[in-house]
Amino acid sequence: MPATPLEAEVLLVVATLGQRPEFLRQTLASIRAQEVPSDIVIVAPLANESIQQAAREFEARLLPDPGSLPGAINLGVDQSPSTYAYVNWLNDDDLLEPGSLELTTSALKANPLASVAFGACRYIDTAGRELWISKAGPWAPRILNWGPDLIPQPGMLVRAEAWRQVGGLDESFSFAFDLDLLLKLRKVGPLVDVGQVVSSFRWHADSLTVGDRRTNIAESERAKRQSLSPTARKFTWLWEPPVRAATHLAAREVQRRARKSAS
Numbered sequence: 489m490p491a492t493p494l495e496a497e498v499l500l501v502v503a504t505l506g507q508r509p510e511f512l513r514q515t516l517a518s519i520r521a522q523e524v525p526s527d528i529v530i531v532a533p534l535a536n537e538s539i540q541q542a543a544r545e546f547e548a549r550l551l552p553d554p555g556s557l558p559g560a561i562n563l564g565v566d567q568s569p570s571t572y573a574y575v576n577w578l579n580d581d582d583l584l585e586p587g588s589l590e591l592t593t594s595a596l597k598a599n600p601l602a603s604v605a606f607g608a609c610r611y612i613d614t615a616g617r618e619l620w621i622s623k624a625g626p627w628a629p630r631i632l633n634w635g636p637d638l639i640p641q642p643g644m645l646v647r648a649e650a651w652r653q654v655g656g657l658d659e660s661f662s663f664a665f666d667l668d669l670l671l672k673l674r675k676v677g678p679l680v681d682v683g684q685v686v687s688s689f690r691w692h693a694d695s696l697t698v699g700d701r702r703t704n705i706a707e708s709e710r711a712k713r714q715s716l717s718p719t720a721r722k723f724t725w726l727w728e729p730p731v732r733a734a735t736h737l738a739a740r741e742v743q744r745r746a747r748k749s750a751s
Contacts, residue, residue: 498526498589498645499572501564502548503557504580506536511581511690516546519578524589529568531560558657558665565656574645582642583688585610591682592645603650603677604670607686609640614692621685629679632671633715634724637708639679641666643687650676664707671715 500519504512519528528548532539543550554563561577574593578584588607595605608623624638632639646669654672657665670679713721 496525496527497573497593498524499529499565499568499575499648500526501529501531501561501575501577502580503531503553503560503564503577504539505553506532506539508580509538509542512539512542513545515578515580515582516542516548518583518585520546521586522584522589523587524593526589527568527572529564531564556659556662558659558661562656562659565651570648570652572648575648575651576643576645578642581690581692583612583690584643585684585686585688587684588643588686589645591684591686592643595680595682596645596647599678599680601677602680603647603673604639604644604679605682606639606644606679607682607684609642610685610688611691612688614690616688616690619691623685625683626681628681629670629674632667632674632679633712633720637664637667637670639670640687640689642689646673647677661707661711663704664711667708668711668714671711675715 502512502515502519506512516528519526528546529551530539530543530548531551532553534540534550534552540550542548549568551560551563551567553560564577565575574596591607592605596602599605606628608621608625610618611620611622612618622638622640628638650673653676654669656669658668659665661668673679709724713724716724
């Protein structure tokens with residue numbers, strides 16, 4: 489049985505259109521397998537029968553899809569009680585590793601000034617085979633303003649007070665809203681690395697960040713510029729081209745491994 493809002497410290501929002509019911513069930517099962525109790529809110533088209541079944545099976549609350557991914561995540565948090573200490577979201581094909589919430593909640597409790605706890609992320613293909621592990625470690629927050637975003641969103645955990653302080657996600661972003669959030673949260677409190685793999689990201693052809701890489705990079709650059717001082721913005725031309733190239737290279741390498749895994 490899921491915990492009640494007063495028992496659970498963690499709120500997890502799962503936004504889905506119901507197009508990948510088999511992956512959605514795996515996502516929800518990975519949350520329910522955690523030792524740390526959490527409450528789940530699914531934001532989705534309410535008429536979808538597979539989503540209704542999943543919500544009943546995993547005892548999640550169901551809210552109507554507002555029409556955008558960041559809007560759905562914000563809705564899930566905003567329409568939930570303010571008693572939760574920690575919040576995050578998972579896409580309908582992300583997975584939490586066993587012990588993930590224990591690691592991230594413990595890190596935030598041990599670092600009361602921290603706004604986010606994060607760890608490494610396992611990239612997997614549609615069959616669940618490992619392709620890559622993203623594990624930038626404790627230096628990832630130091631390059632967030634100018635370098636690639638190496639903090640995996642799946643599996644990270646945000647202190648709810650810090651989430652409210654920055655106003656949640658900026659819905660003007662379609663892709664880089666997680667980076668924009670991290671840049672704002674870093675000004676509220678440190679981002680701490682737990683030093684272990686805490687999640688899996690499924691790499692496949694219709695993943696948002698894979699399907700429109702150019703728009704994602706353009707939005708990431710906008711988020712970084714907004715976080716910089718006016719003086720620093722004048723020098724973005726020094727690092728944006730090499731970071732852009734490195735991002736494309738990393739994406740091609742994961743795609744190569746995905747094709748090799750599938751063959």
